[in-house]
Amino acid sequence: MELLKIYECLCDRTRLRLLNLLSHGPLCVCHFQEILGEPQVKISKHLAYLRARGLVDVERQGSWMIYELPFKPSRELRANLACLQDCAAEEAVFRRDLARLRKVDLACAPVAAVRRTGARGRCC
Amino acid sequence: MELLKIYECLCDRTRLRLLNLLSHGPLCVCHFQEILGEPQVKISKHLAYLRARGLVDVERQGSWMIYELPFKPSRELRANLACLQDCAAEEAVFRRDLARLRKVDLACAPVAAVRRTGARGRCC
DNA sequence: GATTCATATTCCTTTGCAGGTATATGTTTC
DNA sequence: GAAACATATACCTGCAAAGGAATATGAATC
Numbered sequence: 001m002e003l004l005k006i007y008e009c010l011c012d013r014t015r016l017r018l019l020n021l022l023s024h025g026p027l028c029v030c031h032f033q034e035i036l037g038e039p040q041v042k043i044s045k046h047l048a049y050l051r052a053r054g055l056v057d058v059e060r061q062g063s064w065m066i067y068e069l070p071f072k073p074s075r076e077l078r079a080n081l082a083c084l085q086d087c088a089a090e091e092a093v094f095r096r097d098l099a100r101l102r103k104v105d106l107a108c109a110p111v112a113a114v115r116r117t118g119a120r121g122r123c124c
Numbered sequence: 125m126e127l128l129k130i131y132e133c134l135c136d137r138t139r140l141r142l143l144n145l146l147s148h149g150p151l152c153v154c155h156f157q158e159i160l161g162e163p164q165v166k167i168s169k170h171l172a173y174l175r176a177r178g179l180v181d182v183e184r185q186g187s188w189m190i191y192e193l194p195f196k197p198s199r200e201l202r203a204n205l206a207c208l209q210d211c212a213a214e215e216a217v218f219r220r221d222l223a224r225l226r227k228v229d230l231a232c233a234p235v236a237a238v239r240r241t242g243a244r245g246r247c248c
Numbered sequence: 249g250a251t252t253c254a255t256a257t258t259c260c261t262t263t264g265c266a267g268g269t270a271t272a273t274g275t276t277t278c
Numbered sequence: 279g280a281a282a283c284a285t286a287t288a289c290c291t292g293c294a295a296a297g298g299a300a301t302a303t304g305a306a307t308c
Contacts, residue, residue, distance in 0.1 A: 002215070003215060004135070007131055007135040010135070011128070011134070013128050016128060028254085030253095030255090041255095041257090042297065042298085043255095044255060044257085045256085045257090045296085045297085046296095048256075049295090060304095060305090062254090062305065062306070063255075064254065064305095065254075076211040076214070079207050079210060079211055080207055083207045086203060087127050087199070087204070152284085153284070154285090163267090163268080164284085164286095165267080166266085166268085168286060168287090169266085170266095172287090173265090184274090184275095186284090187275040187283065187284045188284065189284075189286090251307080252306080252308095253304100253305085253306075253307090254303100254304085254305080255303080255304085255305100256301100256303070256304095257300105257302065258301075259298105259299090260299085260300105261296100261298090262295105262297085263294100263295090263297100264296095265293090265295100266291100266294100267290105267292090267293105268289105268291085269290085270287105270288085270290105271288080272285100272286075272287070273285080273286070274283105274285080274286095275282100275283080276281105277280100277281085277283090278282095
């Protein structure tokens with residue numbers, strides 16, 4: 001994966017927040033909405049942007065779309081995501097997002113479980 | 125330093141090349157021109173961009189402007205520059221630039237020496 | 249099968265560069 | 279101090295991409 005493409009994905013605040021969250025596991029769109037507090041279109045378009053460039057994968061689960069980091073990320077991507085995670089720990093926005101992530105994970109069935117069991121219901 | 129600002133600086137190929145070179149020591153503008161083979165305006169404007177955001181420092185030495193990485197980079201900047209250097213080693217453009225850098229360093233008096241001794245003359 | 253839910257896509261407007269040309273500024277040299 | 283050199287700035291054009299509103303798609307539910 002070309003290095004420049006990675007940085008192009010990282011140079012937007014919303015996308016940084018999305019990737020920061022995804023570093024902790026797969027998530028569906030409504031979770032992102034809930035956590036970021038941003039309109040659905042915005043989230044959806046940035047996820048499409050990331051997807052088009054191979055930074056995230058998607059899998060449909062019923063009517064939910066579950067996004068996650070690639071299973072086998074390239075060396076460059078891995079290095080940069082590690083770097084991001086390291087640096088994000090120092091900035092309030094990202095820490096707040098992670099705090100909200102924990103709450104959501106308690107409220108909703110974690111995506112991983114949904115996948116395994118196929119359990120559904122309303123999301124957020 | 126805000127993480128997003130760093131990535132905004134990294135999301136352009138020319139700036140990546142400049143920073144890659146600067147990771148190996150200070151350089152003046154004409155060296156960048158020589159190595160990148162890009163017009164002076166382009167180089168100069170990208171250096172100004174980086175400077176305005178604190179990614180590089182400048183020092184005038186006679187009629188030359190010597191650019192270098194900040195003496196005390198922030199934690200985030202340090203991490204990302206390390207990551208860049210690591211990843212850049214895998215991509216041809218960056219390796220070619222470094223090869224040319226070595227030649228320029230032999231041909232011109234290295235910038236560091238110029239600074240110490242004040243030795244001058246024509247540059248490139 | 250109509251409705252609701254979850255998400256994506258289209259269309260539009262605005263904005264931030266990127267790149268080029270021309271010109272300005274500051275420095276050295278003769 | 280005029281000319282040559284090194285670099286920066288102003289101005290213009292084009293384009294990608296961000297954000298919002300409206301709409302489309304596709305799945306689940308009743």
